[in-house]
Amino acid sequence: MVNNHQAVTVRELSKVYVGRQGSVEALREATLDVPSGSFVSLVGPSGCGKSTLLKIIGGLITKTAGTVLVDGREVTGPQSGVGIMFQTPVLFPWRTILQNLLLPTEVYGLKKEDYVDKCLKLLDMTGLSQFSKAYPRELSGGMQQRAALCRVLAYDPELLLLDEPFGALDEFTRERMNLEVLRMWHLNNPAIVFVTHNVGEAVFLSDTVCVMTPCPGCVAKIIEIDLPRPREVTLMKTRRYADYVFEIREILGV
Numbered sequence: 001m002v003n004n005h006q007a008v009t010v011r012e013l014s015k016v017y018v019g020r021q022g023s024v025e026a027l028r029e030a031t032l033d034v035p036s037g038s039f040v041s042l043v044g045p046s047g048c049g050k051s052t053l054l055k056i057i058g059g060l061i062t063k064t065a066g067t068v069l070v071d072g073r074e075v076t077g078p079q080s081g082v083g084i085m086f087q088t089p090v091l092f093p094w095r096t097i098l099q100n101l102l103l104p105t106e107v108y109g110l111k112k113e114d115y116v117d118k119c120l121k122l123l124d125m126t127g128l129s130q131f132s133k134a135y136p137r138e139l140s141g142g143m144q145q146r147a148a149l150c151r152v153l154a155y156d157p158e159l160l161l162l163d164e165p166f167g168a169l170d171e172f173t174r175e176r177m178n179l180e181v182l183r184m185w186h187l188n189n190p191a192i193v194f195v196t197h198n199v200g201e202a203v204f205l206s207d208t209v210c211v212m213t214p215c216p217g218c219v220a221k222i223i224e225i226d227l228p229r230p231r232e233v234t235l236m237k238t239r240r241y242a243d244y245v246f247e248i249r250e251i252l253g254v
């Protein structure tokens with residue numbers, strides 16, 4: 001999966017939020033590589049700067065110092081080819097699911113007809129085919145998040161930024177959604193940066209886990225996860241999996 005081309009390069013990235021209450025140092029000299037096609041997780045406690053790092057990579061907020069390249073180019077704002085998903089699905093309640101999936105065509109000025117079949121296929125693949133004409137309120141939280149995932153995948157992102165995408169879902173649904181993400185990832189193979197505070201989830205999903213600590217906002221260690229793919233849930237019962245989880249928990253002191 002992994003090659004030498006870098007989807008994301010982060011060097012000595014720092015971020016200080018300046019507000020009326022004073023300033024908050026959210027990231028301090030963070031350094032990270034995301035090879036194209038690889039799955040990288042950012043794991044660490046709440047407030048350690050994970051979302052800040054992800055938003056800077058996505059061009060949603062500005063950095064204070066350091067270098068961030070996406071596909072070899074300096075990030076100056078939101079980029080085409082980068083899909084971003086947050087904890088809440090952000091579906092418009094007055095639009096049907098299919099209309100929500102087609103929304104980016106309006107934002108990016110793409111031809112809607114070119115994407116209808118693809119969106120319907122993705123809904124079918126994720127078990128939502130009968131909901132294309134339903135409204136978001138008619139779907140469970142997990143289904144809404146699956147629809148939001150279809151929406152980012154429909155536009156073939158080379159880089160997918162996922163910020164605790166299933167954090168609001170129950171454990172069983174979250175596990176199923178994670179398997180769904182892996183299945184989609186194997187099909188299209190975008191690079192993925194996945195933010196989570198769940199150590200087990202990070203190990204299960206990733207090629208590389210970037211362990212962050214509130215020092216503040218430091219990358220404490222980068223760990224390559226040498227476990228076979230495709231990953232099955234039974235992997236979580238193995239010694240090697242448990243060893244990785246233990247190693248990361250030691251670093252985090254939890």
Ligand SMILES: Nc1ncnc2c1ncn2[C@@H]1O[C@H](COP(=O)(O)OP(=O)(O)O)[C@@H](O)[C@H]1O
Nearest residue numbers: 017019024026045046047048049050051052053
């Ligand atoms: N817009 C903002 N203004 C000021 N401080 C912020 C802002 N966003 C985040 N922070 C602060 O920056 C730090 C890192 O936040 P964040 O990146 O959201 O962490 P995480 O995603 O790991 O929970 C926290 O101390 C948080 O309070």
Ligand SMILES: [Mg+2]
Nearest residue numbers: 050051052163
């Ligand atoms: Mg966050």
